[in-house]
Amino acid sequence: MPIHFAILPKESEEKGALALAFFENEVFQKRLTEAEALRIAGSKEKQAIQELSKASITQNSKEKPDYILISASKTFACLKTIAALGRLYFNKIKLVPDFFSEVNLFFQIQEKEGKYFIIPFYGKEEGLQPLLECDFIFPGNPNWFIKGMLLKTFHTDLESKWVKKVKKGELYLENKEELKNLIDEVNEDEGFAPKVRLNFNEKEGDEEAFPRLKLKDRFGTEVEITFKAGDQILSYPEMAKKDKGTLSYYEKDLMEAGYEKNRAIEGIFSAGTEKAKNALYFLLECGWQVFDYLDREVLLSSKNDLHLNYEKEGLFLKGALSFQGQETDLKEAYHALKKDDYFIPLSKDKVGLLPKEAYKPLKEAIRIGQDAGSKGIRLEKTQMLNEKVLSAFDETGMDSKIKTLKANLSNFGNISETKPGPSFKGSLRHYQQIGLNWLFFLKQYGLGGLLADDMGLGKTVQVIALLSLIKEEGKHLIVVPTSLLFNWQRELEKFLRDICFYCHNGKDRLEELDPDKNEIILTSYALLREDLEFFQNYSYSSLILDEAQNIKNAKTKTASAIFSLRSNFRIAITGTPVENRIEELFSIFEFLMPSFTTEKIKSNLIEESFEGMGSSTRKKFKPFILRRTKDEVAEELPEKIEQTVFLEMEKEEALGYERLFKQEKDFLRELLEGEEKVPTLQIFELILRLRQYACHPMLVSSLLDETQQIKESVKFNRLIEELKEIRNEGRKALVFSQFTKVLDLISNALKEEHIEFSRLDGSQNVREREANIKKFKENPEISPFLISLSAGGVGLNLPEADTVILYEPWWNEAKERQAIDRAHRIGRKNVVLAKRYIYKNTIEEKMMLLKEKKTKISNFILDEDFNGELTRSDWNFLFDL
Numbered sequence: 082m083p084i085h086f087a088i089l090p091k092e093s094e095e096k097g098a099l100a101l102a103f104f105e106n107e108v109f110q111k112r113l114t115e116a117e118a119l120r121i122a123g124s125k126e127k128q129a130i131q132e133l134s135k136a137s138i139t140q141n142s143k144e145k146p147d148y149i150l151i152s153a154s155k156t157f158a159c160l161k162t163i164a165a166l167g168r169l170y171f172n173k174i175k176l177v178p179d180f181f182s183e184v185n186l187f188f189q190i191q192e193k194e195g196k197y198f199i200i201p202f203y204g205k206e207e208g209l210q211p212l213l214e215c216d217f218i219f220p221g222n223p224n225w226f227i228k229g230m231l232l233k234t235f236h237t238d239l240e241s242k243w244v245k246k247v248k249k250g251e252l253y254l255e256n257k258e259e260l261k262n263l264i265d266e267v268n269e270d271e272g273f274a275p276k277v278r279l280n281f282n283e284k285e286g287d288e289e290a291f292p293r294l295k296l297k298d299r300f301g302t303e304v305e306i307t308f309k310a311g312d313q314i315l316s317y318p319e320m321a322k323k324d325k326g327t328l329s330y331y332e333k334d335l336m337e338a339g340y341e342k343n344r345a346i347e348g349i350f351s352a353g354t355e356k357a358k359n360a361l362y363f364l365l366e367c368g369w370q371v372f373d374y375l376d377r378e379v380l381l382s383s384k385n386d387l388h389l390n391y392e393k394e395g396l397f398l399k400g401a402l403s404f405q406g407q408e409t410d411l412k413e414a415y416h417a418l419k420k421d422d423y424f425i426p427l428s429k430d431k432v433g434l435l436p437k438e439a440y441k442p443l444k445e446a447i448r449i450g451q452d453a454g455s456k457g458i459r460l461e462k463t464q465m466l467n468e469k470v471l472s473a474f475d476e477t478g479m480d481s482k483i484k485t486l487k488a489n490l491s492n493f494g495n496i497s498e499t500k501p502g503p504s505f506k507g508s509l510r511h512y513q514q515i516g517l518n519w520l521f522f523l524k525q526y527g528l529g530g531l532l533a534d535d536m537g538l539g540k541t542v543q544v545i546a547l548l549s550l551i552k553e554e555g556k557h558l559i560v561v562p563t564s565l566l567f568n569w570q571r572e573l574e575k576f577l578r579d580i581c582f583y584c585h586n587g588k589d590r591l592e593e594l595d596p597d598k599n600e601i602i603l604t605s606y607a608l609l610r611e612d613l614e615f616f617q618n619y620s621y622s623s624l625i626l627d628e629a630q631n632i633k634n635a636k637t638k639t640a641s642a643i644f645s646l647r648s649n650f651r652i653a654i655t656g657t658p659v660e661n662r663i664e665e666l667f668s669i670f671e672f673l674m675p676s677f678t679t680e681k682i683k684s685n686l687i688e689e690s691f692e693g694m695g696s697s698t699r700k701k702f703k704p705f706i707l708r709r710t711k712d713e714v715a716e717e718l719p720e721k722i723e724q725t726v727f728l729e730m731e732k733e734e735a736l737g738y739e740r741l742f743k744q745e746k747d748f749l750r751e752l753l754e755g756e757e758k759v760p761t762l763q764i765f766e767l768i769l770r771l772r773q774y775a776c777h778p779m780l781v782s783s784l785l786d787e788t789q790q791i792k793e794s795v796k797f798n799r800l801i802e803e804l805k806e807i808r809n810e811g812r813k814a815l816v817f818s819q820f821t822k823v824l825d826l827i828s829n830a831l832k833e834e835h836i837e838f839s840r841l842d843g844s845q846n847v848r849e850r851e852a853n854i855k856k857f858k859e860n861p862e863i864s865p866f867l868i869s870l871s872a873g874g875v876g877l878n879l880p881e882a883d884t885v886i887l888y889e890p891w892w893n894e895a896k897e898r899q900a901i902d903r904a905h906r907i908g909r910k911n912v913v914l915a916k917r918y919i920y921k922n923t924i925e926e927k928m929m930l931l932k933e934k935k936t937k938i939s940n941f942i943l944d945e946d947f948n949g950e951l952t953r954s955d956w957n958f959l960f961d962l
Contacts, residue, residue: 084118084126085109086163087170088227089148090217098138099156099219101163102148103130109173112147129162153221153241160225160232171217171227177366178232183223185236186212186243186275188267190260197254199263201247201275203235205330210289212247220244229368240273290315290324292331294364294371297349299422301357301373305348306335309370317348338363358423361434373424373432380404380427382436387411391462391482393527398446399457404433411457418447461674462528486526496522502549507576509546512714516543519707520652521550524623529651529673531629533708536656536806536884537722537914541569544625544652545576552580552600555622560643562628563605564795567727567921569627570603586729591615606631606639607731613642621648629653632672633665643672657806658706666702673705710810711883711912718912721901725917727926728796734778737791738923741774741781746960767960771924776823776889796918800888801830804865807884808836813857814865814884817873817900823888824867837862841877842869857881870900877903885915890925 085104092100103118105111113121118130136155139146151159163169164178187202187209202209203226210228212218217227220241225234235244246252254260267274290310297303308315308328320328336342338360340350352360361379365371371379387400401410407427414435417425423440424432435443446458453459479487498514499521501507509517516532520543523530534540548557561569570584582601585608609616624646626632632640653669670677711718730738745767752760773780778791800816807814818824821842831838839857841850850872857866858881866882870891882904891897901915919925 083166083168084113084122084130085168085170086129086166087173088176088217090171092146092148092150093217093219096150098153099151099159099221100148101133101151101159104170107170107173109170114147115149125166129166132162133159153219156219156221157223157225157234164232169232171232174230176227176232177230179367180234183234183236186224186239188263188275188277190254190277190279195256197257197260199252199254201252203233205326209326218244218248220248231367238273239275240270243275290320290327292334292369294335294361294369295376296372296374296379298374300354301352301361302354303343303349303351304340304357306331306350307348321347334364334367335360358440365434371434377426377430377432379424380407380431380433382433385436388480389483390480391486391526394459395462396460396483397453397457398450398460402433402436404431407431407433409433412452414443415447415452415458418444461677462526482526499550501546502552504552504578504580505546505549505576506578507542507546509542510539510714510717512709512717513539513543513546516540516707516709517546520544520547523705524551524650527649529653529670529705531653531655531658531669531673531706533655533658533706535708535710535810536803537724537912538709538711538714538718540654540656541572541627542576544654545572547652548601548623549577551622552577555649556599556619557601557623557625558616558619558621558646558648559601559603559625559627560606560609561603561626562631562799563607563731564728564799565627565726566603566605567729571727573601573603585612606643610638610642613645617645617647619647621646623650623652624648625652625654626672627654629655629669629672630657630665633668635668635671640668640672644675657809658708670702670705677705711914715912721913721915723901723915723917725919725929726799727919727921728799729921730923731793731795734791734794735922737778738771738774741784742771742924742960745771749960768924768928772889773820773822775920775923775925776818776820777826779826780820780822796888796920797826797830800827800886800918801834803886804831804836805834808864811861812864812884813882814886815879815882815900815904816865816867816886816888817870818867818888819870819891820889821869824869827867831865836864838865838867839863840867841873842867843872845872854879868900868903870896873900873903879903883911883913885913887915887917890917890919890929 085107087102087104087109089100089102103113103115105113105121115130115134119127122130133149133151136151136159137149138152139150160169160178161180164176164180167175169176169178184203184205187204189200189202191198191200201212203212203215204210212226215226215228219225222241223234223237224239224241224244225232227233254263264277267277290308293307293309293314295305295307297305306317308320308331310323315323317328332342335350339356340352340360343349343351361371362381365379365381373379382402382404385400385402387398387402390397390399399411401408402414402425404425404427409425409427413425417423417435423435425435427433446460450458450460496515496518499518501509501517516534520530520532524547532540532543534543551557559569566584566586570582573580573582580601581599582603583599585602585604590608591612604612604616624643626643632643634640635644651673653673655669658666658669729735749764749767752763770781770784775796777794777797779794782790804814804816816824816827818827821844824840824842828838828840837860839853841853845853853866854877857863858879864882865886866879868877885901885904887897887900891900897917901913904913919929
């Protein structure tokens with residue numbers, strides 16, 4: 082909280098030292114003790130109070146007044162310390178200290194009836210001002226005085242005894258002898274004494290002239306200087322005749338403020354818009370009278386009472402501005418700044434100059450805000466970290482929610498811990514708990530977040546833990562790629578108990594859906610587009626996108642569909658927030674918080690990667706992106722993470738599989754008719770063809786006529802995307818398959834993507850094999866390594882890889898472990914992520930289920946020497962007979 086420092090004239094006179102008091106605000110009602118001031122002061126104020134305390138002559142006194150006393154010798158240093166804070170006051174007026182333009186002390190001697198009177202003046206050689214008209218004079222080192230809002234210093238060589246003489250009123254000389262003694266003393270102290278003028282005669286009736294500035298245009302880029310002496314207004318030429326010294330003195334002030342003299346027209350000065358604005362602040366603070374181009378007097382701001390409040394609909398900027406006793410609400414400032422004006426109408430003959438420290442913040446707030454009538458100016462919640470806006474407010478001007486939010490978004494470690502709800506059936510690692518804390522915190526404030534952890538760190542489980550806390554607040558819609566529908570379904574079932582969720586999928590999806598009974602609805606991007614009208618009928622408590630790079634192009638139909646949905650809270654999940662260009666991140670944030678990414682940021686940003694974002698842009702995005710790499714959380718991870726990724730074929734691919742399955746099933750039925758012993762080799766061939774189709778339909782294209790050819794595979798496309806993601810993260814992967822034709826297809830796709838890779842299969846000789854292994858191990862740009870099971874399942878040592886992908890399932894677990902162990906070697910420091918791809922509702926899933934029950938079947942499938950017997954019920958299960 083800011084502390085205000087006030088000079089106490091009465092106590093200073095009584096004690097013969099500078100008396101300073103501390104106040105909490107500009108009302109100056111209750112003085113604070115030093116201890117009270119330290120308790121509520123900000124860091125800079127505390128430092129200043131501590132410096133004053135060291136210089137105080139009351140520090141060791143038994144008497145503890147509600148002010149401190151500073152000795153004359155230490156006064157000037159203390160004043161400089163307070164002046165740096167900009168909160169030094171005298172008689173409730175904020176002072177403008179001028180420590181640079183020192184003035185001299187002059188004694189004018191006037192004779193009257195044989196007696197002599199000393200009249201003290203201050204200033205330069207010309208343009209002198211009466212010293213006794215000043216509000217406060219203090220003898221020190223240097224000596225200083227206060228006139229209006231100005232605090233000025235005498236020449237540093239002036240001895241304080243002369244100022245003390247003025248203060249004591251020793252301004253009367255009885256005779257010429259005393260006058261001679263004074264002049265002798267001045268001569269002895271030459272250079273350290275005032276200048277004495279015996280022939281200085283002020284004309285009777287002459288009044289001091291003060292400068293007036295008239296703006297010739299709206300912004301004050303051209304001004305005219307005149308002077309006011311009593312009731313008389315003097316033009317520039319008239320003032321030049323009357324008192325050229327005073328004219329030169331103020332003319333110099335005007336040019337030092339930033340104006341340049343017009344050589345063609347007397348009294349006219351000009352400056353650029355920004356320079357003019359700054360000059361007006363300075364001149365008003367120095368006590369000049371300023372009038373705008375409509376002849377209205379310009380008043381300087383004396384107090385800002387601005388508040389930033391948090392409400393459900395957003396942030397609201399409220400309050401009033403005060404200009405030398407005249408107050409106006411924020412609405413007038415809003416309309417002025419909308420027109421790029423910094424003058425606020427107060428009355429017919431007065432305008433206020435917006436306070437310098439608040440001009441830019443208010444202009445920024447008004448630029449991005451909306452007029453909310455009596456509620457003030459409404460800002461989006463995302464602006465609570467906008468330093469351009471927040472700099473207008475001290476701690477007292479923000480409500481507690483904004484202070485808390487600002488602190489927590491700057492440092493996630495400040496966010497309080499939130500445990501998962503009672504329906505959550507799992508445990509979270511420490512970094513996952515931090516993720517839950519962050520997500521729940523954003524939810525409380527209605528802000529969106531991008532969870533961008535590395536692949537394999539459990540982004541899904543963090544979101545499910547959040548759902549366990551908020552699932553009863555309304556409907557929650559989760560949109561995922563088609564290939565991940567079953568993965569999400571499986572994870573929801575695994576981690577949430579007593580959950581009502583619906584997987585919006587299949588031909589009869591709209592008929593089966595009863596939205597009122599389901600807390601969580603799970604669907605794919607494709608089906609969301611297809612059934613958009615249905616989804617638009619509802620407002621969602623939360624909207625969650627997995628693999629959010631699906632909306633990286635804001636102009637696509639998918640992105641447009643997502644943007645059209647209504648929700649209170651939004652989460653985006655992706656391990657690759659930026660795949661190619663930074664604009665992809667803008668699209669995701671357009672979904673999360675539509676007002677967040679301004680056109681200015683988009684146009685100014687030239688970096689092309691997430692990691693390469695400029696510091697200002699990164700600072701803006703950082704609070705709303707949580708990204709942890711495997712390296713950062715390695716200590717919390719097991720040595721090996723194994724995942725089974727369930728995928729689902731899309732329509733055409735699924736129809737092709739069904740046709741092939743029916744064909745093989747009919748053939749099997751014929752084989753089994755009348756046979757007592759199951760013909761295992763022939764059945765193995767049937768299973769092999771179904772497994773090959775699940776790898777890619779192109780592997781069995783020779784079995785299908787031209788009208789049945791399928792060229793797309795969800796599983797294959799998923800693999801290529803994942804390999805690109807791994808490469809973008811600077812990691813390495815091994816891809817295993819039993820089928821060299823699969824490796825051929827992957828090789829062709831990687832070449833099209835211009836991705837360098839290595840390959841190992843049974844067709845290579847020893848030299849080729851060693852060269853490919855060396856290339857993968859030594860070249861950081863080479864990834865993935867494509868390996869056939871027969872050629873590389875054992876004997877390789879490839880710890881450079883941290884990801885192993887088993888493209889199709891192998892029913893022999895020992896061989897799977899051997900493949901994974903190519904990367905998971907003894908002594909490696911990084912975690913290995915092993916993934917198995919399984920197609921849902923295919924022979925792959927059937928065999929996975931049987932593997933758990935019948936070890937002999939899993940061995941049989943891959944061991945051609947197996948001679949065990951299988952029952953008809955086993956084959957009935959595999960082929961739905």
